[in-house]
Amino acid sequence: MANIDRGKLSAMEPSGDELVFFVNGRKILERNAEPEMTLLTYLRRKLGLTGTKLGCAEGGCGACTVMVSKFHRHQNRTVHHSVNACLAPLCSLHHCAVTTVEGIGSVASKLHPVQERIAKAHGSQCGFCTPGIVMSMYSLLRNNPQPKMQDVEEAFQGNLCRCTGYRPILEGYKTFTKEGGCCGGRGKANGCCMTNGNATNGNSTNGHKEDHINGNSTISIQPLYDPSEFMPLDPTQEVIFPPELMNICKQSPKELRFKGERVMWIQPSSLTELLELKARYPDAKLVVGNTEVGIEMKFKNLLYPVILAPAYIPELNDIQHTEDGIVFGASCTLTLLGDVLRTAVAKLPSHQTEVFKAVLEQLRWFAGLQIRNVAAIGGNIMTASPISDLNPVFMAASCKLTLLSKGGTRVVEMDGSFFPGYRKTVLKPEEILLSIEIPYTKKGQYFSAFKQSPRREDDISIVTCGMNVVFQESSNIVEDLQLSYGGMAPTTVLAKATSKKLIGRPWNEGLLEDACVSLAEEMALAPSVPGGMVTYRRTLTISLFFKFYLTVQHQLARDGVLLEDVRPDYSSATEIFHAETPSSVQVYQTVPPGQSADDVIGRPVMHLSALKQATGEAIYCDDIPCFENELHLALVTSTKAHAHITSIDTAEALAIPGVVTFVSYKDIRGSNMTGPVLYDETVLAEDTVTCVGHIVGAVVADTQAHAQRAAKAVRISYEEMKSVVTIQDAIESQSFFQPVRTIKKGDVAQGFKESDHVLQGEIHIGGQEHFYLETNCTLAIPRGEDGEMELFVSTQSATKTQALVAKALGVPANRIVCRVKRMGGGFGGKESRSTLLSTVVALAAQKVKRPVRCMLDRDEDMLVTGGRHPFFGRYKVGYMNSGKVKAVEVTFYSNAGNSMDLSLSIMERALFHMENSYNIPHMCGTGYLCKTNLPSNTAFRGFGGPQGMMVAESWMSDVALACGMPSEEVRRLNLYKEGDLTPFNQCLEQFTIDRCWKECLEISNYHQRKADVEKFNKQHRWTKRGLCIVPTKFGISFTAVFLNQAGALAHIYTDGSVLLTHGGTEMGQGLHTKMVQVASRTLGIPSSKIHITETSTNTVPNTSPTAASASSDLNGMAVHNACQTLMQRLGPYKAKNPTGTWEDWVRAAYFDRVNLSANGFYKTPDLGYDFDSNSGRPFNYFSYGVACSEVEVDCLTGSHKNVHTSIVMDVGKSLNPALDIGQVEGGFMQGVGLFTLEELRYSPQGYLFTRGPGMYKIPAFGDIPTELSVALLRDAPNERAIFSSKAVGEPPLFLAASVFYAIKEAIAAARTESGLSGPFRLDSPATPDRIRNACEDRFTKLCPPAKPGTFTPWAVQV
Ligand SMILES: Cc1cc2nc3c(=O)[nH]c(=O)nc-3n(C[C@H](O)[C@H](O)[C@H](O)COP(=O)(O)OP(=O)(O)OC[C@H]3O[C@@H](n4cnc5c(N)ncnc54)[C@H](O)[C@@H]3O)c2cc1C
Ligand code: FES
């Protein structure tokens, strides 16, 4: 064996051992465990347990959460942990018990309370995140049957949901907590307290009719669900750890080897064995949690032929308390580290545990719980990441590390030399890290750690640091100072020069002054440094030191060393952020007394699939069982933004085992030109690529892993051409799609003349990734006859899919059937861009004549499919001293990307919303579509409307700032009134904004709140609050008139059951639930008799996409129409037998040979707008809403907290208040993401950096407002839609602008402290770096930005 290559596998290696583990109580023996396979793939593909979902493959979304239970032989105890199955290597599960969502309950057998409560509390919309959330909660309850709300919030740090806005999930699960009041079935002699009606829910409404009193108003509140229906939780009924496994675990371990295609996994049984192996395979990777190595292998394409798994070696899990501190074995997980340190902090004197507290503070914001449960302390150190959150603390604390090899032991200090370079440590190849000692602190020593990231929860750092100061005894003279920063260099670094200057100095303003100047010099960054945000990162190093300075000053005062404590108005800068448990109120109008119990219109009926979603039984596209001869597809995409393809070499790819073929444009029998409106893009690139991510071809192979490996092995040579990436590039090179649209009303020039003042401004609104939890997926099955093909697709546009596939395959549309059961979210992203994938998969299936499947990985989906259009708005506003706006001229530029897609309609909608809800006498808007070398941007909830309105609010905010008037007054002064005409000459009828506005002021307690904010701002220098109220008006209808049609088909079977189909697709919004409600009322039968299986092109043809918020309106009318036809046909039988049942009438009609199948159709009347004459009605009606938000901004870091939001939304007479409130809250939170958090980052060359939840942050549980009130406007029936309802999908999204402009108000308050007043530019999203940079102060002045044009930035604003 001595001559084996370092780390290479040899044919002489013994064959693999047997992997033994349990899944849902069933023993699994796997003789061919593949080291590269994750637990998730094994569950889904080998065991058919598809309840566990794949959302990202990088530990960032929690959709794959399962519970892993282990028996610890040495501690003689079993532990249960939530774990990300997408990162857990299959081989790491030897002797573990895995519990998946299927293992805890099912609709078919018995639900688990965790499943029941999320569903009944309306916490599941599309349901794709639901199994993961269920398993996070389940794991928590296994360890702690009656947790606190704080524990629940911690358990969900690693879970994302894109639909619900999180509030209903937290409310539903609050019932398990101490605060939620559920006794867990123990508290009452006759069962759970919930069934006795004694539960209290804080401010929440659930379960009880309450009077909610706010200001002077009293609002009667109805619950959206009844917790007394909930099954009690009985912890004694949980699945036990398999006794057989317990016995197996008690036996002595032996070395295990699992040999795969490319990798060998070795689990040594002892430390000696591990050191032997490391000596033999010095390049081998040690894998504990795999949270770093897993990412490297999956996303960086790295291969480690030998993996050593030391997780079970006792010495590496040892924890020892020594005289100097606590020594942790390198394999100790971060969860364990936290537990031990928390105990120590509770037990030991405070001055001894300063470092421990700092580590705990870092752990609070370190990843999600699923990651912390498996990730090891050694893994974090040895990854040597420059943004590690623990290394700066360890370095500032001078922790000692024990290194071990076969040759011996050495102890090194973690100092400036431990990391010699990017991702390098001083360890020799044959060495391992045995342990780390975290030291106690002593009296006169103070320690802090700070982490700043875009999102507070589960996010990687922008800058992170550990700061350690030791004072000479009983004095404020610095004896030693260590300032360690992450995020400021390729390694964690010490600010040595600054520390040196400060040693021997007293802790006073002079020291602070010099420290800031010195840090600004020492922590310099090149303007084009990777990660960007240069000014912000540099300012942070100083701002965080300032926080440390104040914190220490406070502690010195507390300890009697300093006489003067921190100024009261500065003290909030020393406070550590503590999340408060959110509370909420939902208000809606109940059904009128006397409405039949069977009539479910207007009732908060649960989403019809919610229970199945919560148990994992709901089937999504990729959950369809594999066909025996099925193949998998992986896309090959361009790495250049604009280039000629000079050659494609597939030789290496085709040689990979299992690969069947490469599909290129040459395989297309029909047409290669595609697109939803214009055929201006290719299915597969021919000789030119026009964006990074342009699909060039696809590899088809026996497994997804082989297909993806081969796709990466396809070599494409390019000849690069000049590319246009940003809107500014496009303006410079006049690269626009045609036409340029304009809407004009009045005489703008005259309006400016008549105005007291004219101001000009600009705002850039960044794009947004849809981040539907279920990525695009298609399964294509060629039927072998006449070119027939059946497609299962996750799409909002079954008809468009059918048409574009038929076009590419060269067959008529009648050979293609497209079927959509449900989507795991769509939000517009699957309206047109889903056809990119479905067409390629269909082509591949046609070529290989076998079923072909592809579900895109998250990074592929984000790269290829485009998102919301970034917009740039430039405006000129004429206004009076009173704040009344007279004239506005606005020019919009959208970044359309490399093809037209839906960009024109999106720009039109931006123009239709350019005045938001304000009556502007003279207004002119022009919209340019920038043609760039980015993936084509597309529909996204709001469809250009939010961007148009956002620009309007920007000029409204500028006018208020310029006039020095409260923004609420200026906005209200300019609001429309009933009967006003919009710039496109549509009369506003049944205008309800004034009512929404008034009610919103009331429920938010606006005026009191405003006074409180002003008082707060006077008392706090470094923390500012902002408050803002914003209206929205959203036009309902497709602006392409022909799309405003819908069809439905209803069959009554002879047993009385009804099968309903309609043209809309279910993506979580509850469309099918509403359609069943409509059919139920029209047919006069309980909804339980009605079923919708799917949407398909062979039942209802020529459907419009499920989009524009209009699907309930359109399909609802079509369903109503079909059901009315059936009712007419049944009429005679009802008349003949008035006391008969539904079944009697159906049977009688059948025997009388009556057609019990009817289709329905609807087209919206009176629509049609002409841009040239600015006449006609573009919209059937408008949905209205108003929101008021309050935020708190940390001026030193730019972080903000959403303190309060009140929303009043006019949804007409709600068809289903639970679903509608779900849309309001979900849409609002998606807007919060758009305007405050989500940032797509592109290189100047058009390469997208943000391709997964690791870098692209959507709102998490912790981002919801601490107080959230949602009221559906009462007594507002809408004559123009089904049963007087209104559309709700898109309109509420824009209300999140209230958060953005509240932030802007807070920044304005901060700027006044620096003597700045008047309008200032704030681009969207209001990320911490933008907020911090806008809060100009003496620290920002030390870090001026480099002059634009003198460097190439890392990322550009596209
Ligand atoms: C979703 C997500 C969120 C994250 N969030 C954060 C965060 O907030 N802050 C942060 O700092 N990091 C974060 N990380 C990074 C990562 O989780 C941590 O670095 C973690 O501690 C790595 O531990 P592990 O056991 O999973 O490492 P592994 O992937 O198993 O190993 C990592 C590296 O350490 C080496 N190694 C492990 N043990 C030893 C040993 N005993 N001796 C020598 N080498 C060893 C391995 O060979 C490998 O090179 C995140 C990762 C993910 C996926
Ligand atoms: S799929 Fe595992 S965390 Fe997203």
Ligand code: FES
């Ligand atoms: S319900 Fe959570 S992602 Fe859709």
